Amino acid sequence: MAVLQIRHMGNPVLRKKAKPVSELTGEIDKLIEDMTETMYINQGLGLSATQVGVLKRIIVYDNVEAGYGMDPQALMNPEIVAAEGIVKDEEGCLSIPEIKDIVERSEKITLTGIDRSGKDVKIEIEGLLARIIQHEIDHLDGILFVDRLGAVKKNLALSRWKKVKKELEAEKSA
Numbered sequence: 001m002a003v004l005q006i007r008h009m010g011n012p013v014l015r016k017k018a019k020p021v022s023e024l025t026g027e028i029d030k031l032i033e034d035m036t037e038t039m040y041i042n043q044g045l046g047l048s049a050t051q052v053g054v055l056k057r058i059i060v061y062d063n064v065e066a067g068y069g070m071d072p073q074a075l076m077n078p079e080i081v082a083a084e085g086i087v088k089d090e091e092g093c094l095s096i097p098e099i100k101d102i103v104e105r106s107e108k109i110t111l112t113g114i115d116r117s118g119k120d121v122k123i124e125i126e127g128l129l130a131r132i133i134q135h136e137i138d139h140l141d142g143i144l145f146v147d148r149l150g151a152v153k154k155n156l157a158l159s160r161w162k163k164v165k166k167e168l169e170a171e172k173s174a
């Protein structure tokens, strides 16, 4: 396994739309393993292929209901086919470190996709897990959680991010 480099907001790849995966190849299997390791080493709850610079519709996430780190999951071509309810909660993103804000999401979603073993699945999920997956699917469409904030909050988040980004870059070159 290998830890991959997570792209930060400002990198154009994060604004691109990812392409569907046609089959579970050895290469994709390896990518899923590396994405899972990258997610856990960065203490994330989910990660999309887009964030590691691969424009394929693949997400990995932690099954938070099983306890952190106990049940890593992956989905290819995830698609929300039904959604109900609205909930607000705090969100962050490994591509926008240190920035957090309250985001509105569907409470419950029905999801289709291909699982880790290459099988077509249809699952119903709610709560934090539903939030994580909606966030990761957004990445596959080039959307970041700050895009879902109102204009004032978004501008605030962007200016905070500018500062954090500078600090991170200074750390890297020090």
Ligand SMILES: [Zn+2]
Pocket: 092, 093, 094, 095, 135, 139
């Ligand atoms: Zn994210």
